[in-house]
Amino acid sequence: YDYLEKELLSYRELASETRDGHHVALRGNVELPDEIPLVLAQGAEGIGLFRSEFLFLNRRIPPGEQEQFEVYKDILEKMAPNPVTIRTLDVGGDKFVPEINLADEANPAMGLRAIRFSLKERRLFHIQLRAILRASAFGPARIMFPMISGVAELRACRECLEKARAELAAEGVAFAAELPVGIMIETPSAALVADMLAQEADFFSIGTNDLIQYCLAVDRGNEHVAYLYEPMHPGILRALRMICQAARDKGIPVAMCGEMAGDPLYLLVLLGLGIDELSMNAPGIPRVKRVLRQVTREDGEQLLARLSSLPTAQDVSRLLEEEMGKRFPELFAPMPI
Amino acid sequence: YDYLEKELLSYRELASETRDGHHVALRGNVELPDEIPLVLAQGAEGIGLFRSEFLFLNRRIPPGEQEQFEVYKDILEKMAPNPVTIRTLDVGGDKFVPEINLADEANPAMGLRAIRFSLKERRLFHIQLRAILRASAFGPARIMFPMISGVAELRACRECLEKARAELAAEGVAFAAELPVGIMIETPSAALVADMLAQEADFFSIGTNDLIQYCLAVDRGNEHVAYLYEPMHPGILRALRMICQAARDKGIPVAMCGEMAGDPLYLLVLLGLGIDELSMNAPGIPRVKRVLRQVTREDGEQLLARLSSLPTAQDVSRLLEEEMGKRFPELFAPMPI
Ligand SMILES: [Mg+2]
Numbered sequence: 216y217d218y219l220e221k222e223l224l225s226y227r228e229l230a231s232e233t234r235d236g237h238h239v240a241l242r243g244n245v246e247l248p249d250e251i252p253l254v255l256a257q258g259a260e261g262i263g264l265f266r267s268e269f270l271f272l273n274r275r276i277p278p279g280e281q282e283q284f285e286v287y288k289d290i291l292e293k294m295a296p297n298p299v300t301i302r303t304l305d306v307g308g309d310k311f312v313p314e315i316n317l318a319d320e321a322n323p324a325m326g327l328r329a330i331r332f333s334l335k336e337r338r339l340f341h342i343q344l345r346a347i348l349r350a351s352a353f354g355p356a357r358i359m360f361p362m363i364s365g366v367a368e369l370r371a372c373r374e375c376l377e378k379a380r381a382e383l384a385a386e387g388v389a390f391a392a393e394l395p396v397g398i399m400i401e402t403p404s405a406a407l408v409a410d411m412l413a414q415e416a417d418f419f420s421i422g423t424n425d426l427i428q429y430c431l432a433v434d435r436g437n438e439h440v441a442y443l444y445e446p447m448h449p450g451i452l453r454a455l456r457m458i459c460q461a462a463r464d465k466g467i468p469v470a471m472c473g474e475m476a477g478d479p480l481y482l483l484v485l486l487g488l489g490i491d492e493l494s495m496n497a498p499g500i501p502r503v504k505r506v507l508r509q510v511t512r513e514d515g516e517q518l519l520a521r522l523s524s525l526p527t528a529q530d531v532s533r534l535l536e537e538e539m540g541k542r543f544p545e546l547f548a549p550m551p552i
Numbered sequence: 553y554d555y556l557e558k559e560l561l562s563y564r565e566l567a568s569e570t571r572d573g574h575h576v577a578l579r580g581n582v583e584l585p586d587e588i589p590l591v592l593a594q595g596a597e598g599i600g601l602f603r604s605e606f607l608f609l610n611r612r613i614p615p616g617e618q619e620q621f622e623v624y625k626d627i628l629e630k631m632a633p634n635p636v637t638i639r640t641l642d643v644g645g646d647k648f649v650p651e652i653n654l655a656d657e658a659n660p661a662m663g664l665r666a667i668r669f670s671l672k673e674r675r676l677f678h679i680q681l682r683a684i685l686r687a688s689a690f691g692p693a694r695i696m697f698p699m700i701s702g703v704a705e706l707r708a709c710r711e712c713l714e715k716a717r718a719e720l721a722a723e724g725v726a727f728a729a730e731l732p733v734g735i736m737i738e739t740p741s742a743a744l745v746a747d748m749l750a751q752e753a754d755f756f757s758i759g760t761n762d763l764i765q766y767c768l769a770v771d772r773g774n775e776h777v778a779y780l781y782e783p784m785h786p787g788i789l790r791a792l793r794m795i796c797q798a799a800r801d802k803g804i805p806v807a808m809c810g811e812m813a814g815d816p817l818y819l820l821v822l823l824g825l826g827i828d829e830l831s832m833n834a835p836g837i838p839r840v841k842r843v844l845r846q847v848t849r850e851d852g853e854q855l856l857a858r859l860s861s862l863p864t865a866q867d868v869s870r871l872l873e874e875e876m877g878k879r880f881p882e883l884f885a886p887m888p889i
């Protein structure tokens with residue numbers, strides 16, 4: 216495996232593009248600043264998902280503006296000239312921060328979480344927005360709001376951002392003239408109105424884990440129904456298509472930051488959909504790049520067309536595994552018994 | 553109000569159709585057999601949703617085949633010649649049957665419920681299917697499976713039904729030659745693959761309460777996020793349109809049995825969508841019929857077209873209330889302050 220690791224690291228210097236020259240940005244998902252050296256070592260083109268939750272964990276008092284600012288500034292400087300997408304606080308559901316007093320909910324996955332929490336706790340949100348804006352003066356930052364369910368929430372977020380911007384301007388504090396504003400597409404309703412959202416967002420990032428769970432009404436942490444969590448369910452393919460089509464029609468980039476993005480098995484499908492950016496845990500980057508460099512976008516479009524006519528998740532998965540096994544027998548061939 | 557009730561009852565004998573002659577069947581939702589006289593008194597064209605849960609409540613041992621058969625037979629005979637749609641056991645989520653030992657789930661709404669439970673507890677399911685089939689010899693029965701998420705589950709249900717049918721045939725027990733098999737459309741994935749489902753189901757019934765909750769990822773029982781439960785969210789309108797379009801393209805009827813079906817405020821929207829049947833609690837029937845008889849299907853199509861371009865739930869609701877208030881000032885005019 217030492218040899219394999221070495222070979223994979225050799226991909227660091229190579230462009231992340233298909234055989235026919237389509238560039239797909241491969242970026243890192245980062246939970247803790249410690250992971251930055253690994254992300255850099257794997258040749259990531261920046262960070263597609265910087266989770267800000269760690270700042271709020273294991274403490275009684277939430278972090279102040281200066282502390283957050285320094286963390287965001289530091290990561291932007293380390294990653295420059297590549298961009299860093301900072302996601303605002305995404306608590307609730309399975310990401311519980313005990314120090315923030317969340318209600319005892321019957322269905323936390325469908326409760327007060329992510330952007331809903333921020334839009335309720337405006338003071339906390341305002342502090343985070345100010346910190347991100349201030350950091351944006353030090354590198355190519357992007358901001359991303361989690362769990363947006365429709366246009367109204369995106370507008371509410373933009374208003375909060377404007378308020379923070381106006382305040383900083385009045386104080387004479389520096390921030391970038393341009394800060395791209397993106398949203399996670401992870402509720403079915405966001406997928407259904409992706410065309411409307413694409414008119415008001417600067418980019419999309421598809422959160423496949425939650426999107427799949429809500430579309431199928433399945434908590435994958437529940438052993439009795441986890442079998443229904445199917446990334447290749449025909450309904451998921453449809454949702455992904457709607458999202459990507461809307462982004463393309465409106466000319467905004469679409470990224471993916473769920474687990475699907477880092478699994479080379481799905482790469483051709485994602486190419487076929489026209490995804491522009493994949494964000495994943497750092498070790499996945501060379502693995503995905505190795506496959507990416509051996510295929511064409513047309514390969515992806517053709518495979519996707521074949522998969523899209525199939526009626527069940529089992530049919531789709533079977534054909535996908537078969538096709539990927541033919542192309543990359545060393546990666547996806549069925550295990551010998 | 554005595555006068556109003558009398559006037560409403562006069563609708564009992566009138567056809568449930570639009571001014572331009574489009575028939576929309578108005579049926580009852582029934583939780584307990586006691587409600588049948590009320591359903592008949594309101595002039596319902598049968599029962600669009602007969603919930604079978606009551607049979608399983610407040611007892612240690614689930615009901616046997618004979619007991620279920622007698623209940624289904626009785627209701628079919630009472631409602632004849634109008635049809636009765638019997639929904640198979642829909643436990644879990646907010647409909648907990650303590651006597652059936654359900655797991656302790658972190659998110660019960662996304663857990664082992666409805667058809668998932670039946671497909672796991674095959675013995676219980678088999679007994680219910682036999683009872684429904686036997687009852688079908690005594691009146692126009694339909695069977696409906698709740699929480700179908702895709703084609704694979706529908707096929708699994710049909711297999712179970714075939715098995716029960718074959719067994720009864722071998723035993724020489726009577727059952728109807730034709731038993732229409734419908735599914736509830738209440739998960740986003742079912743809406744997304746409605747065209748595929750319409751090829752294998754005999755009818756749809758849209759369960760708006762759950763569909764809205766899953767599409768928006770909102771538990772409406774949770775006071776912190778209930779404000780996000782918006783029947784007129786643009787994403788919901790899109791989902792409803794996909795479902796109705798698929799049903800129309802494949803020539804199967806589409807019903808609605810969620811709360812939206814019984815609220816006259818939404819009637820024009822549902823007409824515009826082309827819904828064939830509305831099922832509701834009995835007292836709603838004359839109220840909906842009174843509005844139905846004063847509008848045309850084209851009114852609905854025109855209003856729906858205007859609503860569909862609006863980007864937020866608030867915009868849609870405001871225009872809908874305004875338009876319905878203009879047409880029916882005595883029903884929907886804003887309350888005087
Ligand atoms: Mg998420």
Ligand SMILES: [Mg+2]
Pocket residue numbers: 698699738759762
């Ligand atoms: Mg339901």
